[in-house]
Amino acid sequence: MSTSPPEPVQAPVEDSGPSPVKTFKGHESFVWSVSFVPNGHEIVSASGDGSIRTWDIETGEESGDALLGHEEQVYSVALLLDGQRLVSGGQDKSVRVWDLGTRELVGRPWEGHSDSVFCVDVSPDGSFVASASYDSLISIWDLDSGEKVFEEMRCEGRVYFVKFSRDGSKLVTCSSDTHVRIWDWREGTLLVGPMEGHERDVASAVWTLDDKQLISAGYDSKIHRWDSETGESIGEPVVAHEETIYSLALSSDGSILASVSSDRSAKLWDASTLELLATFWHEGIALSVSFSPDNKLLATGCYDHLIYLWNVPQLEGDKQSKNDSFFDLPATVPPGENPKMQGAQTDSLTIEELLDFPATLRPPQNGPAKPAHRKRFLGRLIPRRRQRLPSEVHGGTELQESKNVKQGRLRAIRVAAAKAKKFIVVMGNGPRKRTPVENEENAEEEGEEEEEESNEEQGHSRAPDSDSDSDSVHGCCWRCCHWMCYEMVTCYL
Structure with a gap:
């Protein structure tokens, strides 16, 4: 008689969980x-x-x-x-x-x-x-x-x-x-x-x-x-x-x-x-x-x-690539618009790469659009006074969070970097009609941006700019917001 494996010892059932098919x-x-x-x-x-x-x-x-x-x-x-x-x-x-x-x-x-x-x-x-x-x-x-x-x-x-x-x-x-x-x-x-x-x-x-x-x-x-x-x-x-x-x-x-x-x-x-x-x-x-x-x-x-x-749970049906990042989700685009014009993601990104994606710009209100400098999103998210909270463990994943950070008029509701999955959630003031005074102020700021761009190209240093537009999530793109808040956000290029 040949040797048989040891008799397994059964452990008590802990939970019912999902049912088999x-x-x-x-x-x-x-x-x-x-x-x-x-x-x-x-x-x-x-x-x-x-x-x-x-x-x-x-x-x-x-x-x-x-x-x-x-x-x-x-x-x-x-x-x-x-x-x-x-x-x-x-x-x-x-x-x-x-x-x-x-x-x-x-x-x-x-x-x-x-x-x-x-x-x-x-x-x-x-x-x-x-x-x-x-x-x-x-x-x-x-x-x-x-x-x-x-x-x-x-x-x-x-x-x-x-x-x-x-x-x-x-x-x-x-x-x-x-x-x-x-x-x-x-x-x-x-x-x-x-x-x-x-x-x-x-x-x-x-x-x-x-x-x-x-x-x-x-x-x-x-x-x-x-x-x-x-x-x-x-x-x-x-x-x-x-x-x-x-x-x-x-x-x-x-x-x-x-x-x-x-x-x-x-x-x-x-x-x-x-x-x-x-x-x-x-x-x-x-x-x-x-x-x-x-x-x-x-x-x-x-x-x-x-x-x-x-x-097998499809975490899966939401994930379209081999990378385990929420950034792999397909972008959500308003009907009739070209996904490529909305920053739809086709490749995996790190948080740093995402934050350095060109900021979105609002469409022209009246008349033809004039060329405008596209700010980098990374500068917009630098808070005036950075507050670092203690790390905490949530579901086995260590998070470092910054909540309610304001930079100009852009409000970062929640930013988190996780070991297993990296993600960022950004929200700003929703679209609204600007007043004539705000339109005038915005035109002045765009002129300043062009001047700053020229100085930057000539080697002059530049401080991070604040958000000058509350009419859209200015600086957010579909890469970061579609996962949590795409129903509430409109982004423009």
Whole structure:
């Protein structure tokens, strides 16, 4: 009898949270592994009941017959990119290849491990399979012949996880000796590691899209980030769950990280900042996780024999680029006007870049417009006496705020710079009709601006100017105000 993994200990349910879209019922034991078929219409699962099953996402029903052949628990499945075959590993020490069309075993079982095969993975080119075993060994197999083709790599404890890099040149392993390692799998030599930082067994890891970093997690309930070239830890680990983290998954665009734990939760994280985005609660321990190809759905396999399907929050539908900034929101433009003339954003900006965007100008009241100097917004926001408030922590994000700062007639209601997301909210007096006296004063100020511009070009210094127009949010643009107050603000160029 081969070794089985330790029995998970269930934590109490903390909160109900969002409800799953569907639950798939049919397994008679733990669901150790879930994965989406590349077409996105089905889910494949592996269970402690010895079966591999496929599920129709639309109907929630099992599709086709169960794949039966493993003599004991099935711990891992990995699909080929063609979506027609999958590889599995189990407690019976074997690796098997299956045809999803015929629902039959392809060839004979691959034998060579002396203990449970807990994880399998297929190389990006679909030619090789890596298997990780409780016998401390990692083996590489030729997918077509089923023969072991490269020397075995050895860790100092049970190997829980194995994954090819996205370029196919390297292999990462996670093991019970608390270490993460990176291998040249063709040579069987250790490239990086053992990486030290985890306090207990390491259960799972993901490569970032460029293969330059690794994110790992395990029994110490922490998520660690590593430089895959040097093995150095990047930043401080994040205590992500209250209990063991069994599995990680990364969305196909690399923006969202998912983790599942014996605290009965699945959590979504910003993959760049490890900021918590969402939490999904289960009735039992969550053991496995996978994103759909379009990143709209999340599947989790559970201790209660069920598979859960969840909607991935679209924070998403508001965000149009890969950058996590509220400035990535599309600009809101009055009907019939050209977005490009309203400062609509197409690229990510820092706060400093945004503040240095040319200030907006009001349209002419009477007659043709005359050329006018466009002030830079940065100068307008410098307060007469700068007040720095103590930093405070709000929702895990440290903010430094300045409230009700006045510079001339422009009023900065709230300005905040956050570690995870940078944003600025500016409001001014709304549009109103100017009096003849104000029109005359404004004409004089525009003349002064032109003179100042001329002096500046000749090398003369210039003090920050105050806002001279309360008829619009003079100096604000769609880049900064559409997020919070676009319904109330009109901006002109």
